[in-house]
Amino acid sequence: MVFRRFFAICFIQFLCQVFAFPEITRHNSPSLKGKLTALRRSDNEPHAYSREIYCPVDMIGIQGEYYYTSQGTEDKICNVYLLAEPDEVVEIEFKDANFQCDETNQLLWFDGWSMGIGSFPSMNDHPLNMTERSQMICPEGDTPLTFRAHQNAAMMSFILPSRGAGFTIILKPRKTSEPCNVMAPxxxxxxxxxxxxxxxxxxxxxxxxxxxxxxxxxxxxxxxxxxxxxxxxxxxxxxxxxxxxxxxxxxxxxxxxxxxxxxxxxxxxxxxxxxxxxxxxxxxxxxxxxxxxxxxxxxxxxxxxxxxxxxxxxxxxxxxxxxxxxxxxxxxxxxxxxxxx
Known part of the structure; x- marks a missing residue:
């Protein structure tokens, strides 16, 4: 019960818009004060590399391989914000997953960005509804899964409290001929x-x-x-x-x-x-x-x-x-x- 309440707070934006309960978002979503600055891409990273995903918030804007392994002490939601160039869309390959999808280990892909208060792009500006934009990610054997956004910004949210649970993603931005909603890098x-x-x-x-x-x-x-x-x-x-x-x-x-x-x-x-x-x-x-x-x-x-x-x-x-x-x-x-x- 504690986990479900905690998990719901993190994904309240998705759930509220899917089930049309806007007042829940207003009362339960965390404040954005000071948090948008965490999403500004750093100029100090090399062009391509492999590194560990940071928790609770990580901003990834460089093509490369990123991995996460739970130490078994995590009790908070981790949010990974993905960003490509204005004329690109975000694409990730999800592989080497080592966890079971259940009430304790969960991972969500979202086509856009959200911080608990609204989303980018707005639900009026995106070709998909909120239900279609979010998708739970579950391992399917050794078969890599690919997810592609409609713009140059996407995100993943996860909680993996089981020790040794983890995954690897490869960020592979793709060129688009019709960029529409753009997050400036x-x-x-x-x-x-x-x-x-x-x-x-x-x-x-x-x-x-x-x-x-x-x-x-x-x-x-x-x-x-x-x-x-x-x-x-x-x-x-x-x-x-x-x-x-x-x-x-x-x-x-x-x-x-x-x-x-x-x-x-x-x-x-x-x-x-x-x-x-x-x-x-x-x-x-x-x-x-x-x-x-x-x-x-x-x-x-x-x-x-x-x-x-x-x-x-x-x-x-x-x-x-x-x-x-x-x-x-x-x-x-x-x-x-x-x-x-």
Whole structure:
């Protein structure tokens, strides 16, 4: 009974959304305060290697082999967060399992990230429902099991109290032609979000306070200018800030639609064919800094919370995209309150 209660707390997010009991999540989920910082990828790891999985929280973002063996004294849930590059999806090969699936030894795969309060991607932005996104992993003899996520972020949660129980995983990121919801592996960079002409929501999440600059965008029918007047439209970009992973629990700081930046007509045409529309390098290289400032005047947005999100919402009638440059903010100010769950 003690184990079941303890195990339920860790997986409460999955169970609550599957069985539609949101109030349980609010009262039993642990606070996120200070925990998002643990998911920021370290720059000190080599490109590929083999090492032991750390418990209770580990962040794995390098291709390689990772293993875990219980010492028989563990009484807590271990969470392993997996991260690939923006144009990749997480894939793991699960092998060398040495435990029996029962009430004391359990391991769960989740397509995305969760920390007990919501999930990334949000349940409104993922092609699978919460039941399909989570799967219990049980050994099947010597046959390796393969799990692939829909984005560059996934996780495993497990508890293996039996001495000698363990497993090995191989992280093997795979390239994807249509990255949609992306967890930024670095605190600064440039990224293009697109709907590929479909009815889908795609986003970029940066788990740092961030300053975001719109480089180029074409969202919706208005191709003359970017505007904040985006009420009652199907296609728009929202800029969200919060201290959790789920966009449903974040504050909307700004909404944009229309066009801005150094628009190249080929961008709209190429997006119709399914290609990823991006900034044309030649136009950027030939533009002066004053041109860029004029084209993107007023398009700098500061998001001073632990998680910064640019989310493109599309109804499916337009080929939308937005290219943003994001930079880590070194401000110690946190504009968002931690939810009182």
């Amino acid at each position: 670095n605190p600064s960079g440039m990224h293009t979000i697109t709907n590929y002409g479909g009815s889908r929501n795609c986003s970029l999440s940066v788990i740092y306070p961030t300053r975001i600059r719109v480089v180029e965008m074409m969202v919706g029918q208005n191709e003359a200018e970017a505007t904040l007047r985006c009420k009652n439209v199907e296609d728009y970009v929202e800029f969200l800030a919060g201290n959790g992973l789920d966009v449903l629990d974040m504050r909307q700081d700004a909404v944009l639609c229309g066009s801005a930046g150094l628009i190249n007509p080929a961008s709209r045409i190429s997006s119709r064919s399914g290609a990823v529309p991006t900034v044309v390098p030649a136009s950027l290289q030939s533009a002066s800094l004053s041109d860029l400032r004029t084209c993107t005047h007023g398009m700098n947005i500061n998001l001073n919370c632990q998680n910064s999100v640019v989310r493109l919402v599309s109804g499916g009638e337009q080929n939308n995209f937005i290219t943003v440059e994001f930079m880590k903010s070194y401000s110690s100010k946190n504009d968002c309150e931690f939810p009182d769950y």
